Amino acid sequence: MNIQHNYPLLAHNTFGMDVEASVFVEYESVTELKEILLHQLCPEGKWLHIGGGSNLLFTGDFDGMILHSAIKGFEVVSENEEEVLVRAGAGEVWDDFVAYTVEKGWYGAENLSLIPGEVGASAVQNIGAYGVEAKDLIVKVDTLEVETGKERVFGNEECGYAYRESVFKHALKGKYIVTHVTYCLSKHPSYRLDYGNVRAELEKRGCELTLENVRQTIIDIRESKLPDPKVQGNAGSFFMNPIVPRPLFEELQGKYPSMPFYEVDAERVKIPAAWMIDQCGWKGKQLGRAGVHNKQALVLVNCGGATGQEIIALSEEIQRSVFDKFGVRISPEVNFI
Numbered sequence: 001m002n003i004q005h006n007y008p009l010l011a012h013n014t015f016g017m018d019v020e021a022s023v024f025v026e027y028e029s030v031t032e033l034k035e036i037l038l039h040q041l042c043p044e045g046k047w048l049h050i051g052g053g054s055n056l057l058f059t060g061d062f063d064g065m066i067l068h069s070a071i072k073g074f075e076v077v078s079e080n081e082e083e084v085l086v087r088a089g090a091g092e093v094w095d096d097f098v099a100y101t102v103e104k105g106w107y108g109a110e111n112l113s114l115i116p117g118e119v120g121a122s123a124v125q126n127i128g129a130y131g132v133e134a135k136d137l138i139v140k141v142d143t144l145e146v147e148t149g150k151e152r153v154f155g156n157e158e159c160g161y162a163y164r165e166s167v168f169k170h171a172l173k174g175k176y177i178v179t180h181v182t183y184c185l186s187k188h189p190s191y192r193l194d195y196g197n198v199r200a201e202l203e204k205r206g207c208e209l210t211l212e213n214v215r216q217t218i219i220d221i222r223e224s225k226l227p228d229p230k231v232q233g234n235a236g237s238f239f240m241n242p243i244v245p246r247p248l249f250e251e252l253q254g255k256y257p258s259m260p261f262y263e264v265d266a267e268r269v270k271i272p273a274a275w276m277i278d279q280c281g282w283k284g285k286q287l288g289r290a291g292v293h294n295k296q297a298l299v300l301v302n303c304g305g306a307t308g309q310e311i312i313a314l315s316e317e318i319q320r321s322v323f324d325k326f327g328v329r330i331s332p333e334v335n336f337i
Contacts, residue, residue, distance in 0.1 A: 001035070002026040002070075009062070013053035014116060015311065016233025016302045021066040028070045028091075030144065030151070030179050036067070037149040037177075048337065049177055052093065054116035054235055055125060058337050059308030069120055071179055074100055079187075085139060087182045090120030094127070097183075102211045106185035108137050110211055111192055113218040116229070116236055120178040124168040125333075126161050130218060131195030135161035141168075142180040152176065163270075164240050164333055195262075197221065225296040233302030234293070238315060239273040239330045252326060273322070273330045274298035280321040290314040312336060 007024035010016065027033045046064025050056060069091035078085045084106055088097050094117050098109045111130040112122075121127065122134040123141045138161075141154045154176075160167040168176060191214060193199040198214070201221060207213045227234050241262075244252075249269040253259055256279075262270040277283070277297040284294035289306035290313070293299040300311055300318075315332060322330050 001028070001032045007066070009053070009058065009066070012050060012066070012068070013056050013058055014229035014233065015053075015057055015235050015308075016229070017058040017308055019058045019061045021062040021064070023065040024068070025065060026068045026070050028072075030071070033067075033069075033071075033144055033177060033179065034149045037144060037146060051090075051118035051121040052116055054229070055121065055334055056337055057235065057308050057311055057334050059312070062337065067177070069118070069177075069179070077182060081187065083187060084185050085182055086185060087142075087180050088119045089180055090118065090123075090178045092119045093117075094119055094122055098215070101183075101185050102215050105211060106187060107190045107211065108132070108185045109183070110215045111195075111198070111218055113215045114222045119181050123159070123178050123181045124166055126164055126166050128164070129222075130198055131192045133161070133163075135159070135166075137183040137185065139182045139184050141178055142182075143176040143178050146175055146177060151179075163243065226299060227293055227295075227301060232293075233306070234299050235334045237298045238300040238332060238334050239277070239298055239318075240333045241270050241273050242328050242330050243268050243270045244328055248327065252328075271328065272298075276322045276326055276328065276330070277318055280318070280325055282318055282321065287314045287317060292318070308336070 004024040005022065007021045009019050009021055025036060027036060047067065048062065048064065049067040071089035071091040073089045074097065075087045076084055077087050095114055097119055098113050101109045111132040112127065115127050115129055117127065123138060127134050135156065138156050140156065141159060143152050143154060145152055191209065193202065198217060201217050202209065202213065226236060243264055246267055246269055249261065260272050260275055264270050274297045282292045283297040285292050286303055288310050289303050290310040291301050291303045293301050300314060319330055322328060
């Protein structure tokens with residue numbers, strides 16, 4: 001267990017906020033986490049569990065305890081001719097897990113390549129990209145209850161998954177800490193290529209349809225659109241894509257016939273927030289030291305020395321613009337701390 005005081009968090013948030021935590025604790029096992037919880041090393045007041053810090057926006061120093069998991073490892077817990085169940089430590093880097101599954105020739109996670117963050121966050125945030133969400137793969141989530149230190153396993157249906165949602169973000173927020181996640185991968189080819197420009201990019205390259213080529217194509221697409229947090233602070237997609245009632249969608253489609261969209265069900269349609277933000281003229285614009293990326297309007301960036309409040313101010317202006325133009329409210333995917 002590693003305990004630090006007045007600990008700088010610059011390396012633990014991809015927005016590049018130069019802030020500190022009063023106490024920072026990193027644990028390497030379930031046993032160590034139990035010790036923290038049972039001996040009340042984790043104060044009743046202000047504490048926060050973080051992963052890779054890719055979905056956080058610190059608005060100032062954190063006057064409390066930051067917890068971080070260093071629980072590692074991938075373990076095959078069962079397999080047959082059709083599929084394999086893999087249990088991953090919550091502290092593993094998410095993209096390392098994806099790379100591991102592709103290397104093994106297991107299908108399902110490749111579309112989620114290069115998403116920042118750690119395994120634990122995949123179960124909390126229900127991360128997703130290119131038509132695939134973590135919930136499509138998750139079988140169960142191992143946790144510890146904060147109040148008692150007792151272990152509890154959540155099956156997929158108990159996690160309350162929806163678009164970028166889970167019980168761990170709302171109803172049970174702060175009550176459980178994820179220690180391991182078990183995923184189900186297929187041993188047979190099963191690709192999802194019809195979201196975004198994945199299929200078109202693969203065809204343009206003229207390469208064989210393999211796991212490795214799909215993963216590399218996803219990586220190349222993401223890198224061409226998204227800034228590297230090591231170069232320019234950002235948290236990836238800042239806003240969630242809004243899901244709107246069909247009557248509103250049809251009204252908007254009448255005004256904007258070229259508007260992209262994705263069917264959700266008979267009553268609802270998903271509209272890309274990036275398209276709406278771009279239509280409002282925000283791509284490449286700055287407000288003080290905070291800005292909108294010039295290649296992907298969904299990404300807000302730290303242009304150098306921006307504070308959390310400056311990023312929030314920009315996000316609120318964007319939300320106002322989108323609502324005024326389209327009558328649609330877009331919500332941040334990033335958590336303000």
